[in-house]
Amino acid sequence: MTDKLTVTVLGTGIMGAAMARNLARAGHTVRAWNRTRAKAEPLTADGAHVADTPAEAVRGADVVLTMLYDGPAALDVMREAAPALRPGAVWVQSTTAGIEAIGGLAAFADEHGLVFYDAPVLGTRQPAEAGQLTVLAAGPLEGRAVVEPVFDAVGARTVWTGEDGAAGSATRLKLVANSWVIAATAATGEVLALSKALGVDPQNFFDLIAGGPLDMGYLKAKSALVLNEQLSPAQFAVDTAAKDARLIVEAGRQNGVRLDVAAASAERLERAAAQGHADEDMVAAYFASFDEKRAD
Numbered sequence: 001m002t003d004k005l006t007v008t009v010l011g012t013g014i015m016g017a018a019m020a021r022n023l024a025r026a027g028h029t030v031r032a033w034n035r036t037r038a039k040a041e042p043l044t045a046d047g048a049h050v051a052d053t054p055a056e057a058v059r060g061a062d063v064v065l066t067m068l069y070d071g072p073a074a075l076d077v078m079r080e081a082a083p084a085l086r087p088g089a090v091w092v093q094s095t096t097a098g099i100e101a102i103g104g105l106a107a108f109a110d111e112h113g114l115v116f117y118d119a120p121v122l123g124t125r126q127p128a129e130a131g132q133l134t135v136l137a138a139g140p141l142e143g144r145a146v147v148e149p150v151f152d153a154v155g156a157r158t159v160w161t162g163e164d165g166a167a168g169s170a171t172r173l174k175l176v177a178n179s180w181v182i183a184a185t186a187a188t189g190e191v192l193a194l195s196k197a198l199g200v201d202p203q204n205f206f207d208l209i210a211g212g213p214l215d216m217g218y219l220k221a222k223s224a225l226v227l228n229e230q231l232s233p234a235q236f237a238v239d240t241a242a243k244d245a246r247l248i249v250e251a252g253r254q255n256g257v258r259l260d261v262a263a264a265s266a267e268r269l270e271r272a273a274a275q276g277h278a279d280e281d282m283v284a285a286y287f288a289s290f291d292e293k294r295a296d
Contacts, residue, residue, distance in 0.1 A: 003149040004027050004028055004029070004149075005028050005029070005062040005063055005146070005149060005150065006028070006029040006031070006060060006061050006062050006063075007023050007028045007029070007030055007031070007061065007062065007063045007064075007065060007150060008030075008031045008032070008033070008051075008057045008058045008061040008063070008064045008065065009023070009030060009031070009032045009033075009048075009065050009067065010032075010033050010034075010054055010057060010058075010064065010065070010066045010067070010068065010074075010077050010078075010081070011033075011034060011066060011067040011068040011069075011073075011074075011077070011095070012032050012033075012034040012039050012040040012043060012067075013034070013039065013067070013069075014124075014125050014128065014233075014234065014235075014236075014237070015067050015094075015121065015125075015128050016032075016034070016065075016067035016068075017032075017039070017040070017042070017043060018125065018128035018129045018154075019065065019067060019094075019121075019128060019133075019153075019154045020032050020043050020046070020048055021043065021046045021048075021129070022129075022131040022153050022154050023150065023153045023154065024043075024046045024047045024048050025046065025131075025153070026149070026152070026153035028149070028150075028153065029049075030043070030046075030047065030048040030049070031048065031049045031050075031051055031056075031057045031058075031061065032048045032049070032050050032051065032057065033050070033051045033052075033053065033054050033056070033057035033077075035077075037050065037052070053080065053081075054077050054078070054080040054081035055080060055081050055082075055083050055084040056084070057081065058081040058084050058085055058086075058089075059084040059086075060086060061086065061089055062089060062090065062146065063089065063090045063091075063092055063146065063147065063150055064078075064081070064085070064089060064090070064091050064092070064114075065092040065094060065150065066078065066091070066092070066093050066094060066095050067094045067095055068095045069095070069240070069243065070095065070096070070097060070098070070101070070243055070247075071095065071097030071098055071100070071101020071102070071104070071105060072101065073095070074093060074095045074097060074101075074105060075101070075104055075105055075108060078091075078105075078108055079108070082112060085112050085114065087112065087113030087114070088113060088114075088115070089114055089115070090114070090115045090117065090143055090146050090147055091109050091114040091115065091116050091117065092117045092119045092147055092150060093105055093116065093117065093118055093119060093165070094119050094120055094121055094135075095120070096120050096171070096174060096175075096178070096243075096244055096247065097120075097171060097247075098171065098175070098247035098250065098251065099168050099171060099172060099175070099247075099251050099254070100250070100254075102118060102165075102166065102167075102168035102171055103166065103168075106118075106165055106166030107166075109165075110166075115139070115140065115143040115146075116139060116165040116166065117137055117138065117139035117143070117147055117165050118137070118138045118139065118165035118166075118167075118168055118169070118170040118171055119135055119136065119137040119138070119139070119147070119151070119165075119170060120136050120170055120171055120174040121133040121134065121135050121136065121154070121155065122134040122135075122136060122174065122177055123155075124235035124236045125233065125234065125235045125236070126235060127156075128154070131153065131154055131155065131156070132155065132156040133154055133155040133156070134155055134156065134157045134158075134159060135151045135154065135155040135157070135158040135159070136159050136161060136170040136171075136173050136174050136177075137151065137158055137159065137160055137161065137170055138160070138161045138162040138163065138164060138165045138167065138168070138169045138170040139163065139164075139165040140163055140164075140165075141163055159173070161173055172251075175244075175247060175248050175251050178244050178245075178248060179248045179259070179262055181236075182241060182244065182245050182248070182262060182265045182269075182282075183261050183262070183265060184216070184218055184219070184222075185222055185241070185265075185282050185283050185285065186261070186264070186265040186268055186285060187219075188218075188219050188222045188223055188283055188286075189226070189268070189283055189284075189285045189286035189288070189289060190286075190289060191205065191219075191223075192223060192226055192227070192286055193286055193289030193290065194289075202223060202227065206219075206220060206223075222281075222283040223283075225281050225283050226283055226284075226286050230281075231277070231280035231281045231283070231284045232279070232280050232281070234279060234280055234281040234282070235281050235282075236281065236282045237278065237279055237280065237281065237282065238269050238272050238273050238277050238278050238279070238280055238281070238282050238284050238285060239269075239273050239278040239279065240282075241269050241282035241285075242266055242269035242270050242273060245262050245263075245265050245266035245269060246266050248262045249262045249263045249266060265285070268285045268288040268289075269282065269285045269288070271285075271288040272284050272285045272286075272287050272288040275287055275288070
């Protein structure tokens, strides 16, 4: 098969839109669909065709890439697309769906003759826009010649975790990675909140740990978003991070592990969302350290 493909992107939020643009820039024919069409419309400037329905979007596609809110959303949209899916097409499932959902998604793929790849990505808005995501992928060897041009267009690196997408090995690794991201972000917010409460200049803390084992570029980058009031547009939104935190907690629970930090982080994120920060960057969980009346 030629390395120029017809790729359908279902879900054009922060990540999906960036992935669709990079696919178009790589020379692939791109079709896009989003539940709220207005979010997909800007992709026409990049040469993508915006479809009215999932079925219209997937008709004749070599690859269908889903980047939706969660596993149930991905399954619902694929069911809408089902009448037009081509047997033998590749399904790149990049939604952070959680372990429980993977089996149902893979079963749908098998029922419709699709080649299933469990392929969540690691990265936020900026690396997505730059085509510098890390793709975590699991799926059969015989289909990789088709998916590799897709992964190369959206990412700088592909980490293969197995040959059976249904086993969810890529999703498992993504949850482990996101557990660290969420914990680090929660700690960042609490450091800033405690600094404010105690009258400590955060820069004094950054200087204190500079160059040592506690220093961390991520801490400084996320802190800057709060200190410079640059929480929008989000790199990774509060609402989505809360969903991922709950998936992490549930994955741990089902495997006999209690994840107290992830559970507390989920609560902080949900509290920040209730205060009106749902669409801001996930470090806006900082505001959950204060009473709602002080959140501004």
